[in-house]
Amino acid sequence: MDWYPVLAKRVLYPCFDRLRGRNLSRRIAELDEQQWWSAEQIASYQLDRLQALLQHAAATVPYYTTTLQQSGLNPKALTSLKDLQQLPILTKARINENFDRMISTAFPIEQLVAGRTGGSTGVPTRFFHNTAALDYIRAAVIRNSAWAGLHIGEKYIKVSGSHFDYFLMQRLVSRITSRLLRFRWVSAYQLSPETLKNFLHELHTFKPVALCGYASAISQFAHLMKDNNISANVNTIMTSSDTLFPQQRAIIEEVFSCKVFDAYGSREMSIAAECEVHRGMHINADCVYIEILDDQGRPCPPGVTGRIVVTDLHNYAFPFIRYEIGDIGTFADEGTSCPCGRHLPRIASLEGRVDDCIRTPEGMIVTAPAFTIVFSDRPTVKEYQIVQHDWKHLTVNIVKCPKYSSDDEDYLRDCIVRMIGSDIQIAFEYVEGIDRGESGKRRTVISRLPREAVV
């Protein structure tokens, strides 16, 4: 009998909350109950939260004070969720142009937690969360993990695909937290025989219930293991942060002999996840309100693919209202409700975040998320894209902001060399815009190596 999960839920989490002045335990209980609400209860809750958020934004966020005035929408008199369509879409470019005006004046800045994303679309963006918003995001992740069969206090390994995570996990506080919450980090931002050895060692000695992390990184481990005739057993695997392709799901399930549960989230928010039925992903609709829009900005009916636009119902520090996150998706037809009994609406399919990997002559594989944080360090980069032409040549295409300087190029070159080594020549090219290609989806990493080399 593993007593630790009970201890974690009843003692550890409440103690953490008290020490940090947070409310995570309460949010976990709240979301646990709300997942069984009827569709009407969910919609009514969303309308209440949205009304409160808009009033707060109108009063304390300069960008929204202006935007709401110009739109003519009265935040005190919302009659339906559809009223939100009167507000303009919040693009990453618009956030970057209005950054200082996006921060709520209701909080002392030192109480806010800064975040950043390199962005799946290659537009680096910075933002903030208030601590209550972070509690909701964490509670949503915990609820989504429970759907996959991983509960609070059970052991898991985080397979990190980003170099930022790697440095974070070196911090003492992170190491203590990971001990108490029973997870281990395995870095996969550079995959090599050495990282595989380290990963297998953790699997055998730590004996986790689950693996969580980037789909690209976990599937690369699965490929390496299959090539070496190695298999392993865990109860469940949760993938997130980049697109999980069917062939990746298949090889992960084969090598680890368990089901894969895909989740859709980002550094900004936790959006949706698969339940045990695996028919699309349930939206965390008590945390975010999702719209899917066509090219003219009109709502797409279920089954029709469009751009995903997210409103975070709980981030009062830096409100994301109608935020175009850069992914493309399709609503499930709600006429067929999910056999799991939850009425949280579902995204049937998720596209976008279609990225390749960079491969080095020494056999190292560097996945797209590894680059995103490097670029998010440079607000002077408006957009970027990395193209590997062959084993010797790589181009970094950059759309500059006016303040971009040669220091930025030196910094980026340094970081990239640290990731991929010095055998590949790196050329920087400055362009007016990044080509979206046939899919309409901008990719941050493109590999022109033969397909079998970049599985």
Ligand SMILES: [Zn+2]
């Ligand atoms: Zn379900």
